[in-house]
Amino acid sequence: MARKPANVSTPAPRPAPVLDARKAAILDAVVNEHIDTAQPVGSGSVAANHSVAVSPATVRSEMVALEREGMLTQPHTSAGRIPTDRGYRYFVDHLQRGVLQPAQQAEIGQFFSSVRGELEDVLEQTSALLSRLTKYTSVVVGPSHARATVRSAQIVDFGARRILVVGVLSDGAVEKRTIDLDEDVSPLDVSEASVQLQALLVGASLDQRIELPSRQTAVAQLVRIGAGALMTGSTSVDGDRVFIGGSSKIAESFDAVDTVRSVLGILEQELVVVTLMQDIMDQGLSVAIGSEHGYQSLSACAVVVAPVNIDGVQAGAVGLLGPTRMNYREALAAAHMVSQHLTDRLESNEASRG
Template sequence: MVSDRGLQVLRAIVTDYVDTHEPVGSRAIVDRHSFGVSAATIRNDMAALEEEELIAQPHTSSGRVPTDKGYRAFVDHLADVRPLSPAQRVAIESFLADPADLDDLLSRTVRLLTQLTGQVALVQYPSFARATVTHLQLVALDVRRVLVILVTDTGRVSQRLTVLEHDIDAVALDRILARLQPLVVGRLAGESADLAAGAHAQASTTDTGEMALTAITSAIAEELDEFRQNRLVMAGSATLARRGADFRGSIHPLLEAIEEQVTLLRLMSEMAADDNGLATSIGRENEPFGLGEASIVASEYDATVGRARVGLMGPTRMDYPRNLASARAVARYLTRVLEEDESR
């Protein structure tokens, strides 16, 4: 059982180690922090922390560094996540103001988070499977190229270019639109995707008009299927290379996870959140995902169709209070922007 002062000593060790990247000794704690006790007393507290495997001694005669378990205790006992400075809040609002669409908003979000924290930034797309398709339009760019435009009640606008094998005129395109609208418009995106896929499967592969229908319904089905898939937007992977010394082993598993996304999507989805919607997964807690060298912090944001997460990934030696505060502030701003967009 760690005493209250022991937890304060742990907090001092974590804070100093994150700041200096040097093992922390008892004398340094006495000099930098106002405990009002001797270095010998601090050494006793450090011995108790080491016995609980919250800190470790990397080298003989050196100071102590936090373990993954120590970082976990530190995060779990954070009294509060410190707020961002006024300047940081202004930066968030100015950088994310007036996005062109959701893609633009989330792309800006990860770039901003990387600039604020120096970590890899991750943002989940909300799943649009429960969104309703409100509009379908087919625009002929020329006789063989058709732009498929889909709009949902969440404000998402999606466009996909389809190239046909044969020429098509405006009358034939209008007929195809009339056939597809009842299958797509006014339905949930997931249901529309299934119905469009069914129409694609039933279309003839010999009639010219039916062949055009096949190509267009295939494009619609693929686009709507993406609506219900989880996706991540990421930025800042280059920061891992610059911070290679902060990792005990290779950063290659992290780079592979960034490239493949599936592992990170699972991890981001399965992280347990506290009452404030904040979640952390630290070091060895990520070993089932092959990411035992990394820590991830995340905060939830609300979209019309559900909740998703904004996160940061980096070494276990990260500034957890700052990163959690950054993720939380950006998540709150995303929620506000999406709510305002919905009310328009």
């Protein structure tokens, strides 16, 4: 399968890595075993691997070469090798797409055929599913409401100078905004304004400029307030687009409590997480490993992302956050399968909403 060359954010300081078959096999063996055992891998166990039919001594001399090329590193002189971020990168770039275990495939299929309810609930549960399936922390970013149009808008009178503006969007989201007014309004004016607001906004998109009534009547005033509240507020709705599941998995991935601390700290900043995922996708990548994404606190982590599309346009994403020695094959397969299911569901939604 053809694949883009690995363009990481910082321009690669070394030539594009091309390894001969044997080096590649050795690197592969080291990565696989390290992912499995979390221990440095020695020449002996690599040579024992049946896909590398040479002696430990030969493996060793290849390993020094791989180390020179920045693919492997030694924790200390008399230890085996572990992959560098660059080594993982090579591994991932040359990984052929894996397939999930039947049981996991079944679980995902089962989930999407039975899950009901509002989109937010589906996304939240999807995040939990993905995390449960992979043992990594999962991030699900739902579609933005930016392109949605208004299906319904109304103003509800709460009395005591307080009103609530409610908008229903074409993607099924509901936006609300409570407003305290400066002066009394009559219930009749409110309901009249509600009708006018409905007429004014239905069909408009949230970022669209609306021709507001300029009259100085109380009703017109209310309509202006209501429209202003709904149309400027899209950012707030977007705050509810991010679902992080299985944060506790981080503590299971690392032994060093310091690492857990810093990673959890990042996870609490949802905006950072979303930005990170978007950055990765903007580079055309589906994996960012260790130092590749610029976040110091996440240098022990790798992130796997898969876009969720609507009409071929990226509208959301699912991601997995784990240690750099995560099981990329499984993580990629799970993320892709789930993103595909989400894409299907969102597109069918779009379709049925006309």
